[in-house]
Amino acid sequence: MASTSSTRIGDYNLMRTLGTGTTGKVKLAQSLHTGDFVAIKIIKKSNFLQKPNLEAKIHREIALMKLLDHPHILKLREVLEGPRHLHLILEYAENGELFDYLVRAQTLREDVAIDIFRQLIYGLDYLHSHSICHRDLKPENILLDANGHIKIADFGFARWMKEKIAExxxxxPHYAAPEVIRGHPYDGCAADIWSAGVILFALLAVCFLVFDVFEFPASFIFIFNMSFQTEFFVLLKWLIII
Incomplete structure (x- = not known):
């Protein structure tokens, strides 16, 4: 049982709010013992009554994240339970979402884009080698730490692929594979690779903002005349082989 107050959860002092979602909020906190900063996802248990499937989904997310240990996947440190809230103590990624980073930067050097994508593929390869597909890859669910290293986050839709096909x-929808959008059975790992490809396009073309301008399904991608270094094509070939 977690010791909880307005400024403290367990052995962590609460600080500013990092974000707010449908199930609760995420707050920056600091360990009383080590001084390390963490992100605490605070989930209201009352939401479980309003959304019957939510509790099972949260516990599945926790079970998956407890198994994961990779430099490019956000680490779940521990879970603390209070009378009214569930607290997920997460690794803190200081530089926030890749989406916001791209908005601020407006453009990227090609070598930086390739490095980000390479890290994404390393993380995906780790997940898929453990029969886990993410199913919600997008720049908002990729975080950056203080050193600019990416962390794949938000495993709310992730699942073990006991069978190859998901339904x-x-x-x-802007990052989903065509078969997912059509509601057809699909290979979850292959769908992740499609999403990674859309993210790669966003990194190189910096045109992902178009996705928010048009109503789905009338979304358009503007393709610019671009020239790429040899390393880019080598990376694409490697992705296809994977």
Missing amino acids: TSCGS
Whole structure:
């Protein structure tokens, strides 16, 4: 049982709010013992009554994240339970979402884009080698730490692939594979690779903002005349082989 007050959860002092979602909020906190900063996802248990499937979804997310240990996947440190809230103590990624980073930067050097994408593929390869597909890859669910290293986050739609084919359509339609959008059975790992490809396009073309301008399904991608270094094509070939 977690010791909870307005300024403290367990052995962590609460600080500013990092974000707010449908199930609760995420707050920056600092360990009383080590001084390390963490992000605490605070989930209201009352939401479980309003959304019957939410509790099972949260516990599945926790079970998956407890198994994961990779430099490019956000680490779940511990889970603290209070009478009214569930607290997920997460690794803190100081530089926030990749989406916001791209908005601020407006453009990227090609070598930086390639490095970000390479890290994404390393993380995906780790997940898929453990028969886990993410199913909601997008720049908002990729975080950056203080050193600019990416962390794949938000495993709310992730699942173990006991069988190769999934049927539930989920994730952002702007990054989802065609078969997912159509509601057809699909290979979850292959769908992740499609999403990674859309993210790669966003990194290189910096045109992802178009996705928010048009109503789905009338979304358009503007393709610019671009020239790429040899390393880019080598990376694409490697992705296809994976």
